[in-house]
Amino acid sequence: MVYDTSLPAPALRLLGTFRLEGADGSAVPVQTPGRRLLAFLALNGPTARGVLAGTLWPEVAEEQAYGSLRTTLWRLHRAGPPVLDCRGELLALREELHVDTHVLTRTARRLIDSDAPPGEDLEVDVLSAGELLPDWDEEWVVFERERLRQLRLHALESLSGRLARHGQYALALDAALTGVRIEPLRESAHRAVVAVHLAEHNLVEAVRHYHAYRRLARIELGLEPSPIFTTMLPRSRLDPCPGGDRPDSAG
Incomplete structure (x- = not known):
C-alpha cells in the first residue's frame, strides 16, 4: 500500500511518557496491553506473533497468551488510526507512523x-x-x-x-x-x-x-x-x- 506522505501522520511517542496521537495530534486512548505491544514493536521492529505472545504475557500458558494478543490487536484496531501492519505471522508498525525513538x-x-x-x-x-x-x-x-x-x-x-x-x-x-x-x-x-x-x-x-x-x-x-x-x-x-x-x- 502506498501512503500519501504529504498528509499528517499518526505519531507514537515513547520518550518521557507513552502517547499515541492521531493525525490531528489528539491523544488516542490505549490500554496497557496495547501500549506494551506498540512499544515493543517500535523498539524491536517486525516480530513474530509467537515471540510477542511469549514476551508480553510470559506468566500464562501459550494458548492464553495468543488469546491475549488477539484481544489486544482487536482493541487497537478499534481505538483509532491504523498503526499496525500484519504480515502473516509477523506484526510491525506501519511505515507512516512517526516514532520519536526512531x-x-x-x-x-x-x-x-x-x-x-x-x-x-x-x-x-x-x-x-x-x-x-x-x-x-x-x-x-x-x-x-x-x-x-x-x-x-x-x-x-x-x-x-x-x-x-x-x-x-x-x-x-x-x-x-x-x-x-x-x-x-x-x-x-x-x-x-x-x-x-x-x-x-x-x-x-x-x-x-x-x-x-x-x-x-x-x-x-x-x-x-x-x-x-x-x-x-x-x-x-x-x-x-x-x-x-x-x-x-x-x-
Missing part, C-alpha cells in the same frame, strides 16, 4: 557517523527529549533505555565538537551541557564543555568547570579526573582544587 536514533547516528557542517536539522532538542518510558521496568525496555541513553550522549558530544569547530560556540556549549544534565558524572561530557570554553578562549570558564567536575568526582566517586582531562589545561591551573577536600574528608 527520529532520535537516526539523528544520533548521523551526528556520530558524519563530520558534515551542522545544519538546521541537527537540533539539541531532538537529543534532549525525555528518557525512554521511565516508569516501565520490563527487561526489554530497560535494555533499550540504556542503549538510547548512551547513543544520545555520544551524539551530543559529537555535535558539540562539530559546532565548536564551526565557531557556533553558544550552540556547542548548549549541546555539551545537555549531556552533563543527562549524566552529571560522565567525564567526557564535562570534557566537551571545557573544550568549547577553550575553543572560545575562555580559559577562566574552562578552569572553573574543570574544578567543579573534579570536586564532584572526588565526592561522588572518590576519583580524580583522567589524564586526558587534566592535559587539556595548563598544569599550573589544576592544583590545588579550589574548595576541594580529599574524598575521605567529604561530609
Whole structure:
C-alpha cells in the first residue's frame, strides 16, 4: 500500500511518557496491553506473533497468551488510526507512523557517523527529549533505555565538537551541557564543555568547570579526573582544587 506522505501522520511517542496521537495530534486512548505491544514493536521492529505472545504475557500458558494478543490487536484496531501492519505471522508498525525513538536514533547516528557542517536539522532538542518510558521496568525496555541513553550522549558530544569547530560556540556549549544534565558524572561530557570554553578562549570558564567536575568526582566517586582531562589545561591551573577536600574528608 502506498501512503500519501504529504498528509499528517499518526505519531507514537515513547520518550518521557507513552502517547499515541492521531493525525490531528489528539491523544488516542490505549490500554496497557496495547501500549506494551506498540512499544515493543517500535523498539524491536517486525516480530513474530509467537515471540510477542511469549514476551508480553510470559506468566500464562501459550494458548492464553495468543488469546491475549488477539484481544489486544482487536482493541487497537478499534481505538483509532491504523498503526499496525500484519504480515502473516509477523506484526510491525506501519511505515507512516512517526516514532520519536526512531527520529532520535537516526539523528544520533548521523551526528556520530558524519563530520558534515551542522545544519538546521541537527537540533539539541531532538537529543534532549525525555528518557525512554521511565516508569516501565520490563527487561526489554530497560535494555533499550540504556542503549538510547548512551547513543544520545555520544551524539551530543559529537555535535558539540562539530559546532565548536564551526565557531557556533553558544550552540556547542548548549549541546555539551545537555549531556552533563543527562549524566552529571560522565567525564567526557564535562570534557566537551571545557573544550568549547577553550575553543572560545575562555580559559577562566574552562578552569572553573574543570574544578567543579573534579570536586564532584572526588565526592561522588572518590576519583580524580583522567589524564586526558587534566592535559587539556595548563598544569599550573589544576592544583590545588579550589574548595576541594580529599574524598575521605567529604561530609
